[in-house]
Amino acid sequence: MAIAGAISQLAGLLGDRLVTSGAVLDQHGQNETYYPLTPPDAVGFPETTEEISAILKICNAETCPVVPYGAASSLEGQHLCTSGGISLDMGRMSNILKINAEDLNVVVQPGITRIRLNEELRATGLFFPIDPGADASIGGMAATRASGTTAVRYGTMRENILALEAVMADGTIIRTGSHARKSSTGYDLTHLLIGSEGTLGIITEVTLRLQGIPEAIKAATCRFASVEDAVNCVILTIQSGLPMARIELLDEMMVRGFNKYSGAGLPEEPHLFLEFHGTQAGVEEQSATFEEIAADYGAKGWETADTTEARNALWAMRHKSHYASAALGAGGHIWPTDVCVPISRLAEAVLQAQRDAVRLGLTSTIVGHVGDGNFHAGLSVDPNDPDEMARAEEFTSALAETALRLGGTVSGEHGVGLGKQKFMTAEHGPALAYMRAIKAGFDPSNILNPGKMLPAAN
Structure with missing residues (x-):
């Protein structure tokens, strides 16, 4: 065999x-x-x-x-x-190979995790800003084109990778990109491999852009009477050009999950979790401007987290949303899904998701990096309950259809893997044939992560 x-x-x-x-x-x-x-x-x-x-x-x-x-x-x-x-x-390939502080980049092996990377960078005054929540490996983040809570300011992995080393299916070692900030030569294989989920090559080295640690950081929370008010506040904030570092939406069910899982003690109303980066004066100005915008949408309960400890506690709670969602259901499992829509259609998408969950009798939380139109729904499910799993399937299909109808994508962050393959034809149409041709050209024997990303051709 x-x-x-x-x-x-x-x-x-x-x-x-x-x-x-x-x-x-x-x-x-x-x-x-x-x-x-x-x-x-x-x-x-x-x-x-x-x-x-x-x-x-x-x-x-x-x-x-x-x-x-x-x-x-x-x-x-x-x-x-x-x-x-x-x-x-890839856990044994987890070293920092070179820090180029003057050029604001670092070369790492794929197995290093983002938390350890930032711990080792701290003495340089630089940091790697992409924060998907989980302590993911850099190689995995590159392979899935990850983003996270800070994407609204710093972008996703796509914008923060300068170069890659990868091994192709036949064992050939290639390098893509360079340490230069831009290039006009050849096909952009770097960004083809980013997000390819291990189906085109095995990433063995990543050159990352770095940022200076901000002089001042301020986090805050506030709550609203409705999800619609919170989302409309976000939309106006982004359209006003306010440079948010983080702006996260939690619906009332997500807040309930935090209260149950983390003992947060928050009023069970929609919340925004926020963070501002910059100079001390700049951060105070950004914060004051946001407060004015939020007041127009009935925001209340404004609280700030000015110390490092308070900020870390706030974002640690946010990063445990997966487990807090699971705490609301009896099955102990979560069916997570995400979509991303144009910012102007965000309220419509979130409200439709909430209505669909109620219609299908599902326990669902909504949390998301709404500053860039991306949000997540976490469905509490019992994999041994066929009826509940069928309703969850219907929910995810309806959410995908909503995102596409509104000009968005069926995943802004989680990727395709197994769960989103069935939507690839609807989103990409004839372009899917060209994706299959790329896969066949890179991996003619189909040994690299077979069965992922691309649905089988009819």
Whole structure:
């Protein structure tokens, strides 16, 4: 068999760094959401780009699937080995290779996590701003084109990667991009690999843009009588050009989840969590301007978090929204989904999502990076309840249809993986054929994360 033959050869290459024990396989077959346990046939722990090249040469010859594995924090099952094969755990490739402080960039291996990266950068006065909530690996964030709470100011991974090193399906090692801030040469393979979810190549090195740590940071919260008032406040804030660093919406159900999970003690009304970056004077001016805008929409309960400890506590609570959503349901599992729409259509999309949840009898939270039109719905589900799972499926389909009708996308952050494939034709139409042609050109044997991203052709 192809997989068995590959495992035999990889054992000779990696020795005890190729593992087939049940506990390790199960660990690499788990996920944060509702997908069933999907263990690989073996887990490899490479330590160098050259080893990954050798691994892919063997697996390509044997037609053995290879799926990269980072922190396993993705929400659409991107890291699951649904076709069996090798889970390639990048955890041992987690070094900072070079900090170029003068050029505001850093070169890292894919296994380093964002929190550790920023801890090691702190002494330089620089930081990496992308914050998806989970302590994700940089390679995984690149592969899924992650963003997060700070995207409204600093952009997504797409805007914050200058260059990549990657290993192609046949084992060829390539470099894309450079340390220069721009280039006009060749096809943009860097941004083709960003967001490709391990289906086109294995990312082995990333050059990231860095930012200076702001002189002053101020966080705040306020609440509104309705989601519509909160969202309209966000829309006017963005349209006014106010440079928000973070602006997050929590509906009343999400607040209830925080109260249950974290003991937050918040009034169960829609809230905005905010953050301002800049000079001390600039931050105070931004904060005062936002307060004026929010007052026009009936905001109340304005509270600030001026200390590092208070800010960290606020955002730690926000980053636990996945688990707070799970606390509201009896099943203990979350069906997470996200969409992104033009900012002017955000209120319409959020309100429709709330109506659909009520219509379908589902417990749903809404939380999102609404400053860029992206929001998440977290459905509490029991995977053993077929009726509830069918209603959750109907909800996600309705939300995707709403996003596309309003000129948006079926995912602004979670990616495609397994769960969003069924919407790819509706969103991309004839362009999907060209995506399949790219996949076939990069990976003709279809060994790189097969069964993800692109739906099967009819």
